Amino acid sequence: MSDPVQLFHTCLVNEIGPEVGMAAVRLLERLGHPVGVPLDQTCCGQPAYNAGFHDEARSAARHMLRVLSATEGVIVIPSGSCADMLVHQYELLFRDEAEWREKAHAIAGRCRELSQLLAEEWPRMPAGARLRARVAYHPSCHLLRGLGVRDAPLELLRAVEGVTLAEVEDQEECCGFGGLFSVKQPEISGRMLERKLAAVAASGADRLVSCDLGCLMHLAGGLRRQGVGLAVQHLAELLDEALP
Amino acid sequence: MTARESILSRVAAAQRTARLPARPVAEPMAAATRSRSHCLERFGQELAALGVGCHVETTAEAVRERVRCLVEGQRVLSWDAEHLPYEAGAVLTAASRGSSPRAEQAAAEVGVTGCDGAIAETGTLALLSGRGRSRAVSLLPPVHVAIVRPEDLCFSMGEFFARHGARMSQEPSCTFVTGPSRTADIELTLTLGVHGPGRVVVVIGPEPA
Amino acid sequence: MSAVPPFVERVRSALGDERLHVALGRATEALRSRRASAFASLEDSDRVRDLARKAKLEVLADLASQLQRFEERLVANGVEVHWAETGEEANRLVLEIARRHGVKRIVKSKSMATEETHLNPALERAGMDVVETDLGEYIVQLNQDRPSHIILPIIHLTREDVGAVMHRRIQVPLSDDPRTLAGFARAKLREEFLRADMGITGANFGVVETGTICLVTNEGNGRMVTTLPRVHVAVMGIEKLVPTLEDLDLFLRLLARSATGQKITTYTTLLRGPRRPGDECGPEAMHVILLDNGRSRLLAGDDAEILGCIRCGACLNACPIYKSIGGHAYGDTYPGPVGAIVTPGLRGLHGWSELPAASTLCGACRDVCPVRLDIPRMLLGLRRETVRTEKTPLGLRLGLKAFGWIAPRPKLYRAAAAAARRLVRARAREGWVRRLPGLGGGWTQARDLRAPAATTFQEQWTHRQQTARATGSTPGASAGGAGGAGVRRQQAHKPEAASGAGLTPAERAGGPGGAAQHPPARRR
Numbered sequence: 001m002s003d004p005v006q007l008f009h010t011c012l013v014n015e016i017g018p019e020v021g022m023a024a025v026r027l028l029e030r031l032g033h034p035v036g037v038p039l040d041q042t043c044c045g046q047p048a049y050n051a052g053f054h055d056e057a058r059s060a061a062r063h064m065l066r067v068l069s070a071t072e073g074v075i076v077i078p079s080g081s082c083a084d085m086l087v088h089q090y091e092l093l094f095r096d097e098a099e100w101r102e103k104a105h106a107i108a109g110r111c112r113e114l115s116q117l118l119a120e121e122w123p124r125m126p127a128g129a130r131l132r133a134r135v136a137y138h139p140s141c142h143l144l145r146g147l148g149v150r151d152a153p154l155e156l157l158r159a160v161e162g163v164t165l166a167e168v169e170d171q172e173e174c175c176g177f178g179g180l181f182s183v184k185q186p187e188i189s190g191r192m193l194e195r196k197l198a199a200v201a202a203s204g205a206d207r208l209v210s211c212d213l214g215c216l217m218h219l220a221g222g223l224r225r226q227g228v229g230l231a232v233q234h235l236a237e238l239l240d241e242a243l244p
Numbered sequence: 245m246t247a248r249e250s251i252l253s254r255v256a257a258a259q260r261t262a263r264l265p266a267r268p269v270a271e272p273m274a275a276a277t278r279s280r281s282h283c284l285e286r287f288g289q290e291l292a293a294l295g296v297g298c299h300v301e302t303t304a305e306a307v308r309e310r311v312r313c314l315v316e317g318q319r320v321l322s323w324d325a326e327h328l329p330y331e332a333g334a335v336l337t338a339a340s341r342g343s344s345p346r347a348e349q350a351a352a353e354v355g356v357t358g359c360d361g362a363i364a365e366t367g368t369l370a371l372l373s374g375r376g377r378s379r380a381v382s383l384l385p386p387v388h389v390a391i392v393r394p395e396d397l398c399f400s401m402g403e404f405f406a407r408h409g410a411r412m413s414q415e416p417s418c419t420f421v422t423g424p425s426r427t428a429d430i431e432l433t434l435t436l437g438v439h440g441p442g443r444v445v446v447v448i449g450p451e452p453a
Numbered sequence: 454m455s456a457v458p459p460f461v462e463r464v465r466s467a468l469g470d471e472r473l474h475v476a477l478g479r480a481t482e483a484l485r486s487r488r489a490s491a492f493a494s495l496e497d498s499d500r501v502r503d504l505a506r507k508a509k510l511e512v513l514a515d516l517a518s519q520l521q522r523f524e525e526r527l528v529a530n531g532v533e534v535h536w537a538e539t540g541e542e543a544n545r546l547v548l549e550i551a552r553r554h555g556v557k558r559i560v561k562s563k564s565m566a567t568e569e570t571h572l573n574p575a576l577e578r579a580g581m582d583v584v585e586t587d588l589g590e591y592i593v594q595l596n597q598d599r600p601s602h603i604i605l606p607i608i609h610l611t612r613e614d615v616g617a618v619m620h621r622r623i624q625v626p627l628s629d630d631p632r633t634l635a636g637f638a639r640a641k642l643r644e645e646f647l648r649a650d651m652g653i654t655g656a657n658f659g660v661v662e663t664g665t666i667c668l669v670t671n672e673g674n675g676r677m678v679t680t681l682p683r684v685h686v687a688v689m690g691i692e693k694l695v696p697t698l699e700d701l702d703l704f705l706r707l708l709a710r711s712a713t714g715q716k717i718t719t720y721t722t723l724l725r726g727p728r729r730p731g732d733e734c735g736p737e738a739m740h741v742i743l744l745d746n747g748r749s750r751l752l753a754g755d756d757a758e759i760l761g762c763i764r765c766g767a768c769l770n771a772c773p774i775y776k777s778i779g780g781h782a783y784g785d786t787y788p789g790p791v792g793a794i795v796t797p798g799l800r801g802l803h804g805w806s807e808l809p810a811a812s813t814l815c816g817a818c819r820d821v822c823p824v825r826l827d828i829p830r831m832l833l834g835l836r837r838e839t840v841r842t843e844k845t846p847l848g849l850r851l852g853l854k855a856f857g858w859i860a861p862r863p864k865l866y867r868a869a870a871a872a873a874r875r876l877v878r879a880r881a882r883e884g885w886v887r888r889l890p891g892l893g894g895g896w897t898q899a900r901d902l903r904a905p906a907a908t909t910f911q912e913q914w915t916h917r918q919q920t921a922r923a924t925g926s927t928p929g930a931s932a933g934g935a936g937g938a939g940v941r942r943q944q945a946h947k948p949e950a951a952s953g954a955g956l957t958p959a960e961r962a963g964g965p966g967g968a969a970q971h972p973p974a975r976r977r
Contacts, residue, residue: 042861252517265758380733
């Protein structure tokens with residue numbers, strides 16, 4: 001039995017992609033972690049933060065900090081951008097409020113993005129993960145550059161027998177989601193989406209995987225608009241599917 | 245209040261409120277140095293990569309002969325003889341100098357200089373200005389021949405600065421030349437010889453006896 | 454100066470230009486990979502970048518006295534120093550200097566600072582003959598265009614474009630061969646260099662310790678304009694200082710690598726003063742104009758760090774937005790990520806607030822910046838400023854204020870989210886929404902929206918926990934057991950089923966609720 005973990009499921013997972021949350025739960029339990037879900041969590045505040053509405057972001061952030069401070073142990077987050085928000089941006093948000101900044105600092109120290117944790121603990125996972133798939137991996141920007149998580153998702157994919165990694169040109173280039181940017185600058189966002197999907201198509205992948213639901217919604221929505229039937233999946237779902 | 249006073253007072257005030265990030269902690273790096281032979285070898289490699297012709301001569305006589313061949317049949321613009329190493333001025337008696345009329349200088353087909361230093365790490369020539377060492381010589385003609393003494397070689401630019409800082413502080417200009425003039429402004433297509441010389445040749449002579 | 458069209462128009466025009474798209478893709482790709490190779494060959498590059506960043510931050514923290522020291526050295530070297538609070542003042546000073554020296558013909562080496570002050574039109578209006586000599590800038594001038602990249606001004610023009618411009622403007626034979634065209638420019642500009650009275654440059658760096666201006670070029674025009682004419686004027690932003698020659702060495706190691714992938718540019722010229730008696734060339738008079746034009750205001754605020762920019766253009770090459778819209782869409786002298794901060798900084802946020810908003814904050818710029826400028830942080834700060842001081846669309850403002858109010862109130866939040874989910878699901882066909890009204894319309898302009906789930910994660914989780922308690926089984930976690938107690942999740946389903954994308958209608962119609970998700974009961 002491993003230590004209990006808290007799941008900060010994120011608002012997108014809750015409302016739009018619950019299967020990602022369920023997959024994350026199962027993966028964590030397979031590693032022996034009892035999972036707790038603080039039910040009062042709402043949203044980390046990133047949309048407001050990125051749009052420059054920092055008072056509103058702080059309002060959401062204070063609530064999240066209260067909810068999470070009432071728990072103990074590792075906080076697992078199945079989203080690179082939400083994890084980055086808690087790990088790096090909260091302290092900046094509360095730059096001028098010492099008490100909240102300290103709370104934010106304490107919470108930041110407890111957070112692990114899901115693939116980070118899974119990669120570290122994968123040796124404890126029951127063997128036999130198997131899936132025939134040619135996977136195009138899209139590293140979301142906050143995961144890659146914000147948190148510096150580059151290898152963990154790739155290691156996890158490589159740990160699944162039958163998975164090959166497709167080579168995607170300009171793999172690390174932003175997909176064009178960027179939160180509210182996707183609706184405020186739809187034309188530029190669309191252009192970036194086109195480029196990313198063209199690269200994915202050229203890679204010969206039969207599955208597109210990422211660790212951020214925002215990017216996934218944007219990418220899947222683009223594929224759907226193009227009429228392309230490529231499977232799109234959160235890494236947690238793929239791993240969950242692959243395990244016996 | 246003059247513009248100067250106004251700007252300085254605004255800057256001074258701004259410094260006080262500026263939100264500058266914390267400075268990185270980093271140890272200064274000593275200028276890289278290497279042995280003479282390593283420098284010579286590296287210099288040669290860099291010149292080759294730049295497309296700069298390189299001739300290594302083992303005697304002063306051979307240097308002069310090489311220079312003579314390189315400029316044969318062409319109008320020459322050169323540094324004054326007393327500034328050229330290996331008495332190379334002896335084979336350039338008909339050359340125009342920095343004191344010649346500008347039109348004559350502009351018509352030269354090859355410019356011959358010595359150098360004040362050479363930087364092995366990047367295949368660079370360092371040329372200080374001064375009387376008898378006109379900047380135009382390494383600039384106007386389409387070909388530049390530079391005579392280099394092995395003892396002029398540094399490994400890095402940092403080393404050059406350290407060694408020659410005093411001299412640099414006496415001359416109005418110090419130019420570092422690394423290969424032929426080039427541009428890629430049009431569709432990233434490389435073209436050599438836009439404005440500065442399109443061809444550079446280095447002649448390296450022997451070490452002092 | 455003609456009025457700049459609104460940002461959205463500039464963007465649309467750029468996105469609609471297929472040739473621009475191709476040119477930008479090619480050029481930024483090439484520059485990115487060259488930069489990567491060049492940095493791979495730089496020993497201890499992380500330390501070099503840290504030291505460079507440190508040097509810049511130190512100078513900025515002490516700028517007033519650094520400027521004074523710099524001025525003292527320059528003056529001691531025989532340079533005349535001028536100070537310009539605004540761009541107009543800088544132009545006026547250049548004109549004054551030109552008149553004082555009886556100057557009629559001017560040759561210019563590339564200078565972004567003089568782009569910023571719109572110097573050329575001012576000189577031309579005063580009857581001066583001004584010729585840009587950097588090949589790209591020369592074409593821009595002939596074409597009455599504007600540069601679109603910090604390092605490659607005509608990245609937006611094809612070789613055919615350039616040939617046509619030169620044929621039209623200077624009556625050379627029509628050609629599309631870059632080397633031929635460069636040859637035409639060399640011949641024409643050589644005449645200009647030889648007869649010019651004054652050379653104007655910018656300055657890549659100003660070295661405080663020695664009172665030196667440093668120019669970094671590849672073509673040789675920087676040397677030409679500072680060697681042949683009898684007067685040299687350098688226009689330098691006050692932030693361009695570096696403390697010592699040792700620091701300069703660091704920056705020289707970074708600049709060319711970041712900009713073009715070269716270890717060093719062809720010419721690095723250090724200029725300390727006018728010619729001395731007996732010198733055969735070099736200007737008789739050298740002037741340096743120290744330009745503020747909003748830099749002191751930038752220094753006073755949160756974005757002071759941006760003054761550490763060394764104008765390498767690496768951020769442009771890394772930026773997926775720049776790659777999509779090109780330099781002209783940024784509307785002012787400095788494009789790309791650095792431009793999105795500098796333009797509002799120098800010109801004021803009003804009228805320029807769209808620039809910092811047009812970014813996904815992906816951070817690619819910060820990764821490649823030689824002095825590690827935290828561009829995303831500054832963009833966020835400008836967005837915060839925008840909300841504070843500019844008008845934001847009412848719908849967005851109300852929406853986010855409502856968000857701020859309900860986010861700390863879980864019950865209200867759930868109710869609002871549930872209502873939104875219902876509304877969106879009502880518009881869904883086969884699990885997807887093709888068109889949304891209002892702000893949502895921005896989403897559906899470029900892609901479909903996957904319909905939200907019938908039940909939330911929390912509902913599914915709660916149900917699962919309750920079921921487990923009711924049946925007395927432990928949901929899932931016996932440590933690692935493949936055959937453990939508890940309900941195992943179903944066998945691997947087809948990839949398409951995993952998230953609803955790509956399911957056929959028949960496959961999706963299966964569960965209750967009819968939408969894209971598998972209904973909870975089928976999962977553990």
